[in-house]
Amino acid sequence: MKKIVDYRKLLNVTKDADLQELKSVYRGLMKTWHPDRFQDDAAKLEAEEKSKTVIEAYHFLVSIAPETRAQTFSDYTLTTTTAAIEDFDYQRQVLTVNFTDGNTYEYFDVPKAVYVKFINADSPGRFARRHIFSDYLYRSTSRLVATA
Secondary structure, X not given: XXXXXXXXXXXXXXXXXXXXXXXXXXXXXXXXXXXXXXXXXXXXXXXXXXXXXXXXXXXXXXXXXXXXXXXXXHHHHHHHHHOOEEEEEEEOOEEEEEEOOOOEEEEEOOOHHHHHHHHHOOOHHHHHHHHOOOOOOEEEOXXXXXXO
């Protein structure tokens, strides 16, 4: 997905970056781009925008990091195996699924053909359990809403 690639380029990390590496890169960039370091109004505004982008990239990459997914895997498994799909949305190869237990997950790089099979399936939940939930990179967005 373009968003993931762009965020990795912004933070200058590889897809194998762990949480500690992400954190150290993030802190270094925030030291460089913190708005309080700039006196000029134009430079301060640019630094604010850059720091907002760095923060967004950091939080996004942390949410899809293998360590984060490993920590929440039991909750994810419980949701995807026991809760029904309440609603879903598909935009630019990102499938967002809302579950009846209140959790929401985004699945990245889902091809249009898989989405079409998903919506045309006799049982979208069964199709998703077999072909989406374990096959695509995901992140929880319900935690993001709860902490925001």
